[in-house]
Amino acid sequence: MKLVKLIANLGYGSRKQVALMFREGRITDAAGEVLYADDAVPHDAVRVDGEPLDPPQGLLILLHKPVGYTCSTKDPGRVVYDLLPPRYRLRDPVLSTVGRLDRDTSGLLLMTDDGALLHRITSPRAQLPKVYEATLADDLRGDEADVFGSGTLMLESEKTPLAPAGLEVLGARRARITLVEGRYHQIRRMFAAVGNHVQTLERLSLGGLDLGGLEAGRWRPLDEADRARIFGAAAG
Structure with missing residues (x-):
């Protein structure tokens, strides 16, 4: 070239x-x-x-997304691209988020210009576990782990039940949740289905990759060892 x-x-x-x-x-x-x-x-x-020179095509970065930023290029407010060098949003192929975290969710977010890699990570077949920590408006009632792990929980407006999800109680109003799918606002809707409300939500890891102490708003490029770690913790 x-x-x-x-x-x-x-x-x-x-x-x-x-x-x-x-x-x-x-x-x-x-x-x-x-x-x-x-x-x-x-x-x-x-x-x-x-x-x-910036890394060539095939770039994969890990961003610790803060609350208040959206995974979009069109939102009039703050977007995750504001946390990167300005030219990164002008790359061709485009640098895209690997899945999305909503404005009020913080934590681990991957971004890449490699379409095949993006599809491999987000494909339902990958069964990559995603671990989140939530704080709740009300005390846990005690049966959430059974409900989330049942494989029968239906969310409002959905036509198929959720895949079993793990829940670890961390406190009266704190829990760690592990998913292998990524439906729209899934964790917030799961807790709403059991009569609770998520106040804060952070993604801690994806596959075998975690934030590794990266501060909110910071990012780093990932190397081949990091990429291997993503796929080193597939559910199964």
Whole structure:
């Protein structure tokens, strides 16, 4: 791929804007030598304004999503892309969220521009466990683990029962829930079905990957070992 197209696809600007960056000498190699648009150099040797080029297509990142952000590019309020370098929302292929966390849910969120990987993670066949921690408006009544684990719980407006889900009691109004599916507002609707209300909700892990101490609002790219951990905890 031509350097102009490569750099433009990473969101640094249009092809015309990137061509101008070459003419201005802003694109160099690791030694600081100016590059030209038709040069053939490895991706990791390219520098833009002295900084390494962003990761190539196939990027996968882990974001600790704070409350108040939506997984959207069109929402007029705060969106998760605001937490990333501005050019990341301009990448081609697009950088998409792997599933969604609603505005009032925090925690682990994956983002990728690899469509095949996104499908592999979100496919129902993957049976990847997702672990959440919830605080509730009212005390647990005691039978929630049996109800959630029964495989017969029906949510309002749904036509099929939920797959069995795990519930661990952490306190009178705190619980850890493990799902292997991801229906719309599922945990909030599950507790509503048993007469309770979720006040706070955080996703702690997906598959075998957790936040690893990452602070809210921060993100990091994932390497091959991280990717393997995602699929290392499939239910079964």
